[in-house]
Amino acid sequence: MPINPRAARALAAALLALPGAAARADDVTVAVAANFAGPLARIAEGFTAATGHTLKLSSGATGKFHAQIVAGAPFQVLIAADDETPKKLIAEGHAVAGSNFTYAIGKLVLWSAQPGFVDDQGAVLGTGRFAHLAIANPKIAPYGQAGLAVLKARGLADAVAPRLVTAESIGQAYQFVATGNAELGFVALSQVVVPGKPVTGSYWVVPASLYGEIRQDAVLLKPGEKSAAAAALLAYLKGPAAQAVIQAYGYGH
The missing domain is CATH 3.40.190.10 (Periplasmic binding protein-like II)
Structure with missing residues (x-):
């Protein structure tokens, strides 16, 4: 039986009105410090299960990521091995002011x-x-x-x-x-x-x-400023599930 176009539009509108129906699973491109690549892979499993979003991870040295981001690399989130690089990226206009926070020591x-x-x-x-x-x-x-x-x-x-x-x-x-x-x-x-x-x-x-305290900060980068998935990742990183993984790997907070 053919579907009436008007009825189809009404059904679609009703579905979009449902809580969370308009939310779309998306990818988040993440530059992660090499020391945190293992923990983040574990965290990613819980994050995807909870939100539907998936992470595209690149791991390496924080300083090298800084150079790549300044050169235009389209990372949406930086999970750094220090707190200075995120601050520097904010000052240089490559990251969102106020989005940086310490996720681990x-x-x-x-x-x-x-x-x-x-x-x-x-x-x-x-x-x-x-x-x-x-x-x-x-x-x-x-x-x-x-x-x-x-x-x-x-x-x-x-x-x-x-x-x-x-x-x-x-x-x-x-x-x-x-x-x-x-x-x-x-x-x-x-x-x-x-x-x-x-x-x-x-x-x-x-x-x-x-050697002094190694404060490791995460920050929202400009390419991720309008990404709900990127914002969701940073919020998840602060939450109890992610923090349990971080502590299990021996980090302080």
């Missing part, structure tokens, strides 16, 4: 894939028992800056300098250690302590007093 660890190699005080740094120490590029990666600060605080910066292997991001620094290309590396606790998985190797949780 990062924790630095000295890690080796070899069990028993790293002691609970990080004394191995001064022993010379290693040939390579992986570190994310301090110029673009906040965790790399933190690692360098630890070496300076311990008075080891000059002695260890010839052994440093500089990675593009903390994700690459982790890979250098995991594959044995470096015996040691400064990485994020979230990369070593993964919920549901056994810890491999040995690690030292570096006291924050040696």
Whole structure:
């Protein structure tokens, strides 16, 4: 039986009037700091189940993302490894004022894939028992800056300098250690302590007093200013479900 066009229009109007019917599932393009890529992948599952929106993730060094965003990369949300880059992007007109907030406090660890190699005080740094120490590029990666600060605080910066292997991001620094290309590396606790998985190797949780607090902020970028999905992601990141995942990965808040 043919559908009456007038009846079809009336039905469509009625459906759109229903609560939430006009909401459309959408994609959110997200630039995420490498240390938070794993947790965000877990968070994305709950976010999609709750909202219908999906995340398109690109992970890397925060400083590199800054350069890409300034150059016009169409990311809608930046989930950074520091709080300075989001503020800088707002000041430069590339992010929405007032949208930045701290979603986690990062924790630095000295890690080796070899069990028993790293002691609970990080004394191995001064022993010379290693040939390579992986570190994310301090110029673009906040965790790399933190690692360098630890070496300076311990008075080891000059002695260890010839052994440093500089990675593009903390994700690459982790890979250098995991594959044995470096015996040691400064990485994020979230990369070593993964919920549901056994810890491999040995690690030292570096006291924050040696490198200062790593406040990790998220911010809404200009391309996402009118995106309901992007706004929903930032709201979800503040909520209890996301925060439970963040804490499970060892972050502070």
